[in-house]
Amino acid sequence: MNVRLYVWQRATAALMVPLVLIHIAVIFYATRQQMTATDILSRTHGSIVWASYYGLFVAAVSIHASIGVRNVLAEWTPLAERHAGQFAIMAGIVLALLGAHAIFALVVT
Amino acid sequence: MIAHGLKHRGSALWIAAMIHRLSGLALAIFLPVHFFVLGLSLHGGARLDSFLRWSDQPLVKLAEGGLVFLLTVHLLGGLRVLVIENFDWRDGQKQLATLAAAISAVVAFVFLVRMF
Amino acid sequence: MPETPAHLSVSLWRGGREGRYEAYTVPRRESQTVLDVVTYVQRHIDPTLTYRFACRVGMCGSCAMTVNGHPRWTCRTHVAKVADGGNLEIGPLENLPVIKDLATDMAPFFEKWQQAKGVFAPSATRSDALARIKPASPARLAADAAIECINCGVCYSACDTVRWNGDYLGPAALNRAWTLVNDERDAGNTARLQAIAASGGCHSCHSHQSCQEHCPLALNPTASIAGLKRRAAAAYLKGELKA
Numbered sequence: 093m094n095v096r097l098y099v100w101q102r103a104t105a106a107l108m109v110p111l112v113l114i115h116i117a118v119i120f121y122a123t124r125q126q127m128t129a130t131d132i133l134s135r136t137h138g139s140i141v142w143a144s145y146y147g148l149f150v151a152a153v154s155i156h157a158s159i160g161v162r163n164v165l166a167e168w169t170p171l172a173e174r175h176a177g178q179f180a181i182m183a184g185i186v187l188a189l190l191g192a193h194a195i196f197a198l199v200v201t
Numbered sequence: 202m203i204a205h206g207l208k209h210r211g212s213a214l215w216i217a218a219m220i221h222r223l224s225g226l227a228l229a230i231f232l233p234v235h236f237f238v239l240g241l242s243l244h245g246g247a248r249l250d251s252f253l254r255w256s257d258q259p260l261v262k263l264a265e266g267g268l269v270f271l272l273t274v275h276l277l278g279g280l281r282v283l284v285i286e287n288f289d290w291r292d293g294q295k296q297l298a299t300l301a302a303a304i305s306a307v308v309a310f311v312f313l314v315r316m317f
Numbered sequence: 318m319p320e321t322p323a324h325l326s327v328s329l330w331r332g333g334r335e336g337r338y339e340a341y342t343v344p345r346r347e348s349q350t351v352l353d354v355v356t357y358v359q360r361h362i363d364p365t366l367t368y369r370f371a372c373r374v375g376m377c378g379s380c381a382m383t384v385n386g387h388p389r390w391t392c393r394t395h396v397a398k399v400a401d402g403g404n405l406e407i408g409p410l411e412n413l414p415v416i417k418d419l420a421t422d423m424a425p426f427f428e429k430w431q432q433a434k435g436v437f438a439p440s441a442t443r444s445d446a447l448a449r450i451k452p453a454s455p456a457r458l459a460a461d462a463a464i465e466c467i468n469c470g471v472c473y474s475a476c477d478t479v480r481w482n483g484d485y486l487g488p489a490a491l492n493r494a495w496t497l498v499n500d501e502r503d504a505g506n507t508a509r510l511q512a513i514a515a516s517g518g519c520h521s522c523h524s525h526q527s528c529q530e531h532c533p534l535a536l537n538p539t540a541s542i543a544g545l546k547r548r549a550a551a552a553y554l555k556g557e558l559k560a
Contacts, residue, residue, distance in 0.1 A: 093516065093520045093521045094514060094515055094516045094518065094520060095514035095515075095518075095520055095549045095550060095552075095553045095558060096553065097520070098520035098546065098549075098550065099550050099553060099554065102283065102286070102550075105279050105282075105283065106283065109276065109279075109280070112272065112276055116269070116272070116273075116308075120312070150236075153232065157225070157228070157229045157232065160225050160226075160229065161226075161229055163521075164222065164225075164226060166482065167478070167481035167482050168481065173484075173516065183229070186233060187229075187232060187233060187236070190233050190236035190237055190240065191232075191236045193236065193240040194236040194237075194239035194240045196240075197239060197240045197241075198239060212526070212527070212530060214524075214525060214526045215477075215525045215526070215527060218523050218524065218525045222523075281524075282523075282524055285524045285539065285543055286524070286543045286546050286547065287543075287547065290537065290540045290543075
């Protein structure tokens with residue numbers, strides 16, 4: 093972990109504090125209203141707001157989780173730091189792609 | 202070499218850091234699944250609904266309550282780190298750490314109650 | 318009040334990296350310290366026991382060992398305080414190569430001190446006027462709060478991140494770097510910030526605070542390292558650091 097990774101890790105963490113709180117509130121609301129899939133999709137379909145919010149969230153979490161995983165691999169497995177970094181980048185890309193796919197599903201279809 | 206050095210790992214702050222790390226790992230494993238399921242709705246509401254019906258099962262609801270706990274505890278643990286690193290040193294951190302764990306448990310419990 | 322037992326059973330690490338704990342029985346004495354116990358074994362039971370000490374009054378830090386799982390100064394640890402039901406397990410400091418028995422090789426510890434640029438870089442010569450430093454300036458207060466470190470290695474031994482990450486410079490080296498970062502007279506900060514911002518530097522610290530909990534002088538390396546993190550991040554964002 094160096095200063096560059098540190099800054100990205102902490103910045104995405106700070107950014108996600110309000111994003112996570114909003115997300116938890118949204119989920120609480122949806123479960124309280126007992127919303128069905130159709131209800132949810134009717135609200136998110138075509139929405140720039142939801143796309144932007146979750147797009148930002150997915151980007152932030154992909155970066156944040158990737159750096160976190162890198163640290164854990166470097167410290168807790170015999171992997172060298174370089175390989176831990178490579179694996180972590182792949183994990184981050186997987187997260188980002190799956191997340192983008194999910195947002196696409198919620199907003200575009 | 203000498204594996205007896207686990208004694209001092211009982212401090213509240215060390216446990217807080219460990220929970221923070223383990224919850225992060227668990228979230229890193231859960232999130233791709235979570236995103237994947239949402240992507241299922243690409244095929245329309247029907248597939249998501251059938252999944253939502255599956256998720257009505259008590260075991261699944263329990264797991265989701267656990268995940269809310271993980272998310273909350275990871276968030277609070279992260280706040281601990283951000284505070285230590287960016288603000289003046291404060292005593293009473295152990296009490297705050299314990300309080301954070303308690304809050305996470307409460308939030309997760311409330312969520313769980315709503316689900317059942 | 319139960320009577321103090323006449324004897325104490327102690328396990329001492331014997332060997333190098335490979336070895337085992339061996340048991341000894343030692344007479345219990347009033348106000349006995351762990352160093353007294355080790356000394357008794359070496360003088361009366363087994364002269365081949367290897368251990369280190371110097372001042373025996375809590376000033377030099379040479380006698381640091383692992384006592385019932387915690388790194389401590391053995392001369393300042395009363396047996397009565399730590400003997401777990403009359404048992405004591407004493408081993409060499411963790412996270413350092415073992416030379417023999419209770420003595421470790423401190424070289425890696427001091428090498429990391431150098432790597433962290435924990436060395437004063439002068440900015441003036443003897444012909445220049447003396448520097449005038451305000452004792453109550455925030456920088457001087459920060460330096461003074463951390464400066465009493467005598468490099469005993471207890472914090473290094475307590476730190477899990479040191480254990481997990483061979484590159485990590487460790488709490489003592491970084492604490493020392495922090496005192497110099499706050500020293501107005503020092504001219505070496507560019508190189509120093511570069512050193513502590515690199516891989517294995519201050520950003521590897523997870524704030525477990527085992528260092529702060531164990532420091533016999535009640536120093537707070539976690540706070541020093543937090544200060545370094547802020548300085549390095551600010552320098553990086555201003556483009557003064559390469560990463």
